[in-house]
Amino acid sequence: MTDAPALSVTKLSHAYGARKALDDVSFSLERGSFAVLLGLNGAGKSTLFSLVTGLYSAGFGRVDIFGFDVAKQPGEALRRLGVVFQARTLDLELSVTQNLLYHAALHGIGPLEGKRLARESLERAGLADRASDKARDLSGGQMRRVEIARALLHAPKLLLLDEPTVGLDIKARADILAHVRELVRREGLAVLWTTHLIDEIEPGDRVIVLHRGKMLANGTAAEIVRAQGVATIGEAFEGLTAEAIPSPRARGEG
Amino acid sequence: MTTAPAPHPGPLPASGEREQARAFTSAQYAICLGGIVWREALRFLHQRERFVSALVRPLVWLFIFAAGFRSVLGVSIIPPYDTYVLYEVYITPGLMAMIQLFNGMQSSLSMVYDREMGNMRTLLVSPFPRWFLLGSKLFAGVAVSVLQVYAYLIVAYFWDIEPPTKWGYLTVLPALALSGLMLGALGMLLSSLIKQLENFAGVMNFVIFPMFFASSALYPLWRVKESGPWLYYFCALNPFTHAVELIRFAFYEHISWESLAAVVIYASLFLIAALRAYDPAKGLLTRKGG
Numbered sequence: 229m230t231d232a233p234a235l236s237v238t239k240l241s242h243a244y245g246a247r248k249a250l251d252d253v254s255f256s257l258e259r260g261s262f263a264v265l266l267g268l269n270g271a272g273k274s275t276l277f278s279l280v281t282g283l284y285s286a287g288f289g290r291v292d293i294f295g296f297d298v299a300k301q302p303g304e305a306l307r308r309l310g311v312v313f314q315a316r317t318l319d320l321e322l323s324v325t326q327n328l329l330y331h332a333a334l335h336g337i338g339p340l341e342g343k344r345l346a347r348e349s350l351e352r353a354g355l356a357d358r359a360s361d362k363a364r365d366l367s368g369g370q371m372r373r374v375e376i377a378r379a380l381l382h383a384p385k386l387l388l389l390d391e392p393t394v395g396l397d398i399k400a401r402a403d404i405l406a407h408v409r410e411l412v413r414r415e416g417l418a419v420l421w422t423t424h425l426i427d428e429i430e431p432g433d434r435v436i437v438l439h440r441g442k443m444l445a446n447g448t449a450a451e452i453v454r455a456q457g458v459a460t461i462g463e464a465f466e467g468l469t470a471e472a473i474p475s476p477r478a479r480g481e482g
Numbered sequence: 483m484t485t486a487p488a489p490h491p492g493p494l495p496a497s498g499e500r501e502q503a504r505a506f507t508s509a510q511y512a513i514c515l516g517g518i519v520w521r522e523a524l525r526f527l528h529q530r531e532r533f534v535s536a537l538v539r540p541l542v543w544l545f546i547f548a549a550g551f552r553s554v555l556g557v558s559i560i561p562p563y564d565t566y567v568l569y570e571v572y573i574t575p576g577l578m579a580m581i582q583l584f585n586g587m588q589s590s591l592s593m594v595y596d597r598e599m600g601n602m603r604t605l606l607v608s609p610f611p612r613w614f615l616l617g618s619k620l621f622a623g624v625a626v627s628v629l630q631v632y633a634y635l636i637v638a639y640f641w642d643i644e645p646p647t648k649w650g651y652l653t654v655l656p657a658l659a660l661s662g663l664m665l666g667a668l669g670m671l672l673s674s675l676i677k678q679l680e681n682f683a684g685v686m687n688f689v690i691f692p693m694f695f696a697s698s699a700l701y702p703l704w705r706v707k708e709s710g711p712w713l714y715y716f717c718a719l720n721p722f723t724h725a726v727e728l729i730r731f732a733f734y735e736h737i738s739w740e741s742l743a744a745v746v747i748y749a750s751l752f753l754i755a756a757l758r759a760y761d762p763a764k765g766l767l768t769r770k771g772g
Contacts, residue, residue: 281607285763296503299763304503307609315600319521321528326521333517334608334615336510 232295234259234386234418235280240289242275249275251441253289257434259385260416262409264429264449266465267438273422274314276438277390281311293386307335310379314390318363318371318378324350325359328378335382345381353377353407369400373407380411386418387411393425401428426462435461437468444468506610514610515618522622525592536584536630540577541637548573560702562734574643575730576699578631578654579722582662585627587690589619590669594676606760613757620670620753624662631658650733657732660745661725667752668721674759693722698730721748 235257242250250272257263267273279286280293282302291298293305318327325346332342350356353373358366366374372392379387389408393401405428411417421428429435429449437445437452445452445468449461456464506514526533552569559566596602605615635651638644645651672685694700696717703723707714717723724744731738 281603282762283603283606301503302762303506303609303611305609306607307504309607311603311607313600313603315603317600317604319525319601322521322524326524330517330521331604333513333520334605334610336506336513336610338509338513 232292233257234261234294235420236292237276237280238290238292240276240279240286240291242279242287248441250279250286253438253441253443255436255443255446257386257418257420259418260412261434262412262419262421263434263436265420265422265436265438266424266426266429267422268424268469270440271424271438272441273424273438274390275441277313277388277422280388281309282306307382308384308386310382310384310387312372312375312379312387312389312392314392314394316371316375318374320364321362323360323362324355324366324374327363327374328381331378331381337382342381346377349377349381350374352380352411367400368396369403372396372400372404376404376408376411380417385416386420388420388422390422391424392421393423393428426465429461431461437465439469444471511610511614514608514614515621518605518615518618519622519625522619522626526626532588533630533633536581536588537633537637539584540581540634543573543577543580544570544638544641544643558702560704562731562736562738570641571643572702573700574638575733576694576697576726578634578658578729578733579661579665579699579725580694581630581634582627582658582665582725583690583693583722585623585630585662586665586667586669587672587685588669589623589666590673590676590685591682593619593670593673594682597673612760612762616670616757616760620663620666623666623669624659627662627666628655628658645733645735647735649735653735654729654732657728660742660749661728664721664725664745664749664752667749667756670756671752671759674756693720696720697723697726699723699726721745724748 233256237256238254240250240253241248253272253276265273265276278284280291280298282298282305285299291305294308296304296308298305318324319330322330325343328346328349329339329342332339332345337345347356347359350359353376355370355373355377358370358374363371363374376387376389376392387408392408393404396404405421408419408421412419431448431450431453433449435445435447435449435452436443445455445464447455449464452468453459453461453464456467458464458467548570563572593602596605605619606612608615632651645654668689672689676682676685696713697720698717699722703714703717706717721744724738724741727738727741728745731741
């Protein structure tokens with residue numbers, strides 16, 4: 229277990245009835261590193277997300293977070309994990325701080341310590357002045373930042389974000405991305421960033437390409453571009469997904 | 483607004499350091515339970531209409547339905563009553579259980595809503611064991627439903643509906659806790675079975691109405707027996723009948739052992755099924771594609 233990677237996914241497969249949503253996916257994410265999980269809608273990203281967060285167990289394979297098997301020791305795995313879901317999950321009627329205190333309680337952190345951590349984490353997100361506002365009154369981008377602050381409240385060393393920029397305008401998208409990259413650089417956080425947006429990828433980023441449940445590539449964006457013999461990651465992605473054998477059963481899954 | 487770097491709140495182990503498993507203490511369990519109850523309470527306070535409608539619904543039954551039917555429906559002397567009772571008095575335990583039934587279904591509705599909106603995920607990624615998280619949520623719901631029942635009893639008191647002695651208000655509490663638990667667990671089970679919010683109208687039709695009308699809430703079961711044996715058997719097996727009878731007897735400082743046993747058994751069954759439905763390995767969540 230010594231020096232276990234932040235996230236390790238081993239031979240993960242999952243099916244909904246006859247439909248295979250994930251097929252033999254393996255990759256790992258080192259401590260303090262940033263990786264993009266790239267795939268179209270229906271690629272299996274949401275399924276992977278559900279399995280990593282222990283919402284339900286995989287049909288086959290395993291997921292470890294810092295060496296703890298999500299299926300066998302979910303508590304130990306989940307307390308080291310911060311998650312930002314694609315859907316907005318703040319309680320809109322509650323204040324920003326109340327939302328964070330609820331999260332703190334769900335991690336066994338009492339109100340006193342919770343308030344201190346909430347203040348710190350809002351400061352890091354640049355939202356200290358909105359602490360007592362109702363979540364409903366925040367903009368979409370601010371809500372996302374609060375959700376990131378909330379996910380980091382219990383100081384996990386691995387952060388998962390499921391399409392965090394969906395529904396945001398260009399400015400807010402860039403802000404969120406820059407904020408998360410900064411957290412990786414400054415605090416040694418390991419981040420798995422899920423997206424279907426090519427333009428969020430930088431050449432040095434580690435990219436895992438998922439398509440119809442299968443992992444098609446795993447390397448830095450520059451490496452993938454080189455291996456495909458094209459000019460951009462967008463072209464590389466198109467090339468990879470075109471090569472994949474089309475499945476007649478494939479359909480959107482969200 | 484400041485964007486100055488703040489220190490990371492927790493110590494990051496150096497790379498290579500072995501991760502230690504750390505179990506939660508009982509104080510942390512208490513904090514988690516407290517947090518879940520606190521959130522339910524805040525949400526309840528923010529939904530004033532919900533409280534008002536929870537209070538008005540049984541009062542409409544009491545003031546209009548019961549007043550209209552008191553002359554039509556005679557109730558003979560049956561335990562726990564020693565004398566003839568007014569129809570309003572007869573249906574009060576049924577209305578208390580109705581408050582809890584609606585509350586259980588309301589929780590179910592909000593769990594489906596939470597799941598669709600993703601809030602349920604926030605709860606389920608908590609590192610505490612899932613049975614504890616769901617149990618805490620259930621506990622919070624029962625506490626809210628018991629408060630609603632007492633609010634109703636205060637109004638009913640001014641309508642001259644009260645237990646034979648004031649002790650009845652106390653002895654009914656454990657009965658309310660048990661029936662609330664049973665109906666809340668049923669709601670939780672249903673929430674795992676309902677795929678989408680739109681299907682909730684079906685729950686109204688196929689759960690709330692049959693449970694309420696085919697029970698001893700509005701008429702004693704011996705009257706139902708006269709109408710036909712099958713309906714009687716259905717009513718006698720209906721968990722809601724036993725919730726009503728448990729409350730009715732407890733309000734009169736008696737225990738209906740039969741109903742107590744039935745409520746405990748039904749509550750356990752619903753609870754086990756609900757926990758199973760939300761169990762990551764066996765769960766029904768798996769089939770929905772998350």
